[in-house]
Amino acid sequence: MSDTPQQAAEFHITRSFDAPRDQVWAAFSDAALLTRWFGPAGFPVRVASLDFRPEGVFHYAIELPGGFAMWGKFRYLEITAPERIVSINSFSDEEGNVTRNPMSESWPLELHNTMTLVEEGGKTILTQRSVAHNATAEEQLAFAAGIDALTAGFGGMFDQLAATLAA
Template identity: 45%
Template sequence: MTDAVDTGNEAIFRISRVFAAPRQRVWDAFTKQDQLAQWSGPKGVTCRFHTFDMRPGGFNHYSMQGEGFPPSYGKSVYPEVEEPSRLVWVNSFADENGNVARAPFADTWPLEMLTTVTFEERGESTLLSLEWVPLNPTEEERATFIAGMSGMTAGWNGSFEGLDAFLAGGQPA
C-alpha cells in the first residue's frame, strides 16, 4: 500500500507491505549489514556499505550501482533504533567520503529526509511501514519530492520484492 500526502506545508510518502516472516527475521534483514546488502536497493542495483554503524548516533555510508552507471552514494544517520519495532534515520545522498550531497538526478531534491520504519507483528507475518518526510525543504524541493513519489513507489516496491525473495530463502531478483 502506498499513500502520498501533501498537507500544504509538509509532503509525506508512505508505503507498507506485509512480509511472510516473523518480525525479528524482517528486523534482522533490515539491520544486519550482510543481510541488508543482499536485498536493498531498486532492482538491478548492487548495494555496498563503506561504513555500517546502526545504533543510536551511528551512521551508514553506502553506494548503489547499476550496470553501466557510476555509483550513487548515500548516508543514513540513526537517532532511533528500537529493536525489533522501530528504526528512524535521516537519509541523504552523499559523496564518496560520506558528506551530504545533492541528488545526482535532481538539484532540487531535498538534501535530507526523515525516514521512519515500523515493524508490526501480524501472527507469523510482519507489517513493515515506511514513511519519508523531507527535512526543512524549500518550496522547490517539496515540489520535486511530491513529483518523485511514483519513482519512490517503484524503487521501494523493487526493494521489497528483493526482501520478499531474501526472506523466502531465495536470491533477490
C-alpha cells in the same frame, strides 16, 4: 499565491512479509543481509559502513554500469529493536558528506524516515513514512512530485526483501 504546498507531502508505504519480525529486523541491521536486497534490482550495493545504533550511520554505494557509484547514507536517530527505526537519509559522496541527488538538483538534501515493524500471526507489517527534512519550497514540490517514483522504487526493493526473507 504561493508555490509552497499547503501541507508537506508524505511518502507512505506498507508491506506485509511472510516472516517473523525478528527476521525482518535482521535484514535492516545486518550488513551481509542488506547487500542481498537493498537498492534497485540488478545493481549491487556495497556497504561502506554500518553502525546500527542511534547516531550511527549506514553508508553505502549503489554500483552502476561503467564503474560509477551512487553514494548514500542513513543517519539513525532512534532505534527501538525490533519495532522502530527513525533516520535521516541523503545522497552522499564517498566520504559520507551530504550531496545533491545526481539526477535532480531540486530534490531535498535530506529525508526524515520512520519505519515500524508489527508482527501479526507470523507475518510482519512494515510501514515506512518519509518527509522532506529542512526543505525549501522548491524541494518540497520536487519531493511531492517524486512520490510515485518512490512508491515504485520501494515496492521493487521490498520485493527483493521478501525474496531474501524467503531464501
